[in-house]
Amino acid sequence: MHNNNYTLLDNVTHKDLRVIPHYSANFGDNVASVPVFATELANVIKHYPVLFYPTDKTTSDFTMVALLGLEAGENLFLNETLPESYQALRQQSGWAADYVPATVARGPFAIGLHENGNQVMVHVDASHPKLSTEQGKPLFLPKGGNSDYLNRISSILAVIHNGVQVTSDMVSMWHSMGLLEPMTVDIELVDGSKHTLGGHFAVSEEKVAALSATDLHTLHQHNYLQGLYLAMTSLNNLQTLIDLKNIRIHQELRAYA
Structure with missing residues (x-):
């Protein structure tokens, strides 16, 4: 891990600054889960299981996360670990899915408030390994205007900026209604090894089904109902993670054969 230097x-x-738009363990992308936001949930649930991690056991605060791997330091969506023949997944410059969560896709950039406290500005981590002056996507046009790449980064940062508070409020309401429950999944992989996935919470299908008309109306009024069903449906993507893990195991077995 490098130290941030925003x-x-x-x-x-930064007129000559470029960004290498590739995802790799070498760039620090090998993480098992990342925070995700209500503002991207409809895209996130296409590929990733959405779970909830208790950030503080005393306050009952939860972070909504997309699960990327089955064990610490494992991102199964980095296709550098997949066989060359697995071309169908080789998209997004090293990422095996067509949507990359915003906290990863933002790369070396973050949003910060200007000195006046209300103007949102883009900041760059000057020590980030994806930065270059020789290769990658330019941030600025020759006459100083923003490149298409920087405009895309700005839209990704807006997803995060606009999503932080609404996500916190949404998950807090779900928790207050008792809709989150601890989840433990026992997984047996193709090589016979067994993994237990625990430590997270998930939306309880049973408790959602038992919601009263009043609670359903309250969730709908706050625009938190659709997200609830999206997060619940996303649990089907656990099988995607297991499939990707099994592909990696097959590859390793062939390498040692």
Whole structure:
């Protein structure tokens, strides 16, 4: 892990700055889960199981996360670990899915507030390994305007910025209604090895089905009902993770054969 060194992005200081748009363990992308936001949930649930991690056992706060691997330091969506023949997944510059969660897709960038406290500005981590002056996507056009790549990064940062508070409020309401429950999954892989996935919470299908008309109306009024069903449906993607893990095991077995 490198130490963050964020500075305000500008087209003079950073006129030659480029970003390598590739996902790799070498760039710190090999993480088993990442925070996700209500503002991207409809895209996230296409590929990833959405779970909830208790951030503080005393306050009952939860972080909504997308699960990327079955064990610590494992991201099964990094296709550098997949066989070359697995071309169908080889998308998104090293990422085996067509949507990358915003906290990963943002790369070396973050949103910060300007000194006046209300103007949102893009900051760049000057020590990030994806930065270059020789290769990658330029951030600025020759005359100083934003490149298409930087505009896309700005939209990804907006997903995070606009999603932080609404996600916190949404998950808090789900928890207060008793809709989150501890989840433990026992998994047997193709090589016979066994994994237990625990420590997270998930939306309880049984408790959602038992919601009263009043609670359903309250969730709908706050626009938290659709997200509830999306998060619940996303649990089907656990099988995707198991499939990707089995592909990796097959590859390793062939390598040692």
